[in-house]
Amino acid sequence: MPSDFFFPDPTGQVPSAEGYFGAFGGKFIPEALVAAVDEVAVEYDKAKSDPEFARELDDLLVNYTGRPSALTEVPRFAEHAGGARVFLKREDLNHTGSHKINNVLGQALLTKRMGKTRVIAETGAGQHGVATATACALFGLECTIYMGEIDTQRQALNVARMRMLGAEVVAVKSGSRTLKDAINEAFRDWVANVDRTHYLFGTVAGPHPFPAMVRDFHRVIGVEARRQILERAGRLPDAAVACVGGGSNAIGLFHAFIPDTGVRLIGCEPAGHGVETGEHAATLTAGEPGILHGSRSYVLQDDEGQITEPYSISAGLDYPGIGPEHSYLKDSGRAEYRAVTDDAAMQALRLLSRTEGVIPAIESAHALAGALEVGRELGPDGLIVINLSGRGDKDMDTAARYFGLYDTDAEVAADAADIAEIEGDAK
């Protein structure tokens, strides 16, 4: 019986056997990891065609994660998007609160099949770390999560969640002390402990087969959304919009729509304080091709190949690289990428909260802000699907400080004025 939720890429055209999406991808890894990475590729190939693997994964995705996730129309929000119809793919409603669990459960099953007893992972916002710690609790695996020290501070709630689930959380103090450095430290751990450890990579970057495998585990997002929008709106959307850090939720939404050439695929990168300020993490907008974390893709770097420190208010998007398939989609013209500032994302976060009663993650708020622009460009006949990749509970401290929501903040008094300002902005 074919799976209802696991859809390995049926085209089979990319990546190549060497892991290349056009000029991007590959396997730039130390010799010590070659055997382990090859093992992942072999085991994943076996699992892909094993009905028992699909059955186990389906069971988890339905009865543990809660798939399929809802597609919610948001008409009050859409009034601010030029009157276009807007639907949210509700990955925030998955168990653990984001899309990350789709990939984690797939790789956790693979870990068991490989006979490994320990899992390591990197995390930025903590969503991948929480999902990984969750799966490790479920499967009885030892779990260590690497997280940049800055991120452990701005996402303290998720640190506590991971520890509650029994994971060890290591605060990484090297480099920019964010996601990039967490990945560096996870690779160092993997080289030393590869015998019994699987590196449960959290995005569609890294060496082959991770970009293709992680994509496959997230393809369900777009497959469901495509079916749901056809049922609900009677046609395909004009645009599918998602935020991109490493790019996993975006590729998950985009992939099923790639053959539908009338559907624009729009990725929203973090512009931080503005691309022109240099304080951003807009890799596809401002980067150049290079090698980071095991594959060739666009990278934020200087003229001598040193990786530059990224910045975003969103810990989950604060990354100077991008999955190689996004670089391929950009250069081929199939997908387009635009940069969204911290401020635009935060305004969109508040707007969705107040118009629809849904508090999004700051990551996902970048997609919302991008979709507001896209909607205004499309006009009232437009139809947009946005991937709401995660919920915003973890971001309440950042949001409270940004908007002055704590009782001690004087700005609370200006609350009513804020609402008027939002409504006024859009009209």
Place this chain on the structure above:
Amino acid sequence: MSGTASTGGNGRLLSDTLAAAKAEGRSALIAYLPAGFPTVDGGIEAIKAAFDGGADVVEVGLPHSDPVLDGPVIQTADDIALRGGVRIADVMRTVREAHEATGKPVLVMTYWNPIDRYGVERFTAELAEAGGAGAILPDLPVQESALWREHAAKHDLATVFVVAPSSKDERLAQITAVGSGFVYAASLMGVTGTRASVGAQAEDLVRRTRATGTGLPVCVGLGVSNAEQAAEVAGFADGVIVGSAFVKRMLDAPDEAAGIEAVRALAGDLAKGVRRQV
């Protein structure tokens, strides 16, 4: 002394140097120090001191922002060098001055992205012109290395590949078939750094690497920090590679001059080790 070709690199000098050590019935001593650490000029003096103390070959690190295969000691040194503003031109000057002052082979060790970004053709031409002997690129696996090898060979630059205890025999055969200069055998599974002991894995890896039938010298690195360990490794390998222990001497020294003297002293100890005089 400095190689045979006037415009080419010194890959041949590297091979000759390792062969000469073997002819003396000993292992070669290969030291690693990053360029620009603690300063560009200080780094050059430290390398000269390593040669003066008894190193046969030096690997000059080209610092990278994301040294995923390095432990805390070399991460710290790279960070100091990068914050000091070290550029590839400074690395080339380091290679040139270290080689010209000593006539000894000097390699570059770095990650792939700086070279990819700089341009393979430009990098190999400049490294050869500076008198470099080759490069070690631990995150450039053999199957991605064709372009590098083509340009390196054109300039008589050695391409030293790393092998690991996890490398399967068919991989060892693939790697030794296209590598040059020597084979860098990682003594253990892990990143750079000093270790209390160098595992039995190293000896097994050297044996398996030689069993491919390669004529390349097999040198062992990762974890070696003192003369006793060097002597142990010299019992089965053609060369002993020491990095973090040198960098740590520099980091722990009260000032640059003391650090350079500590490097010279450590090289002297290790030189006895590779001659098994400890």
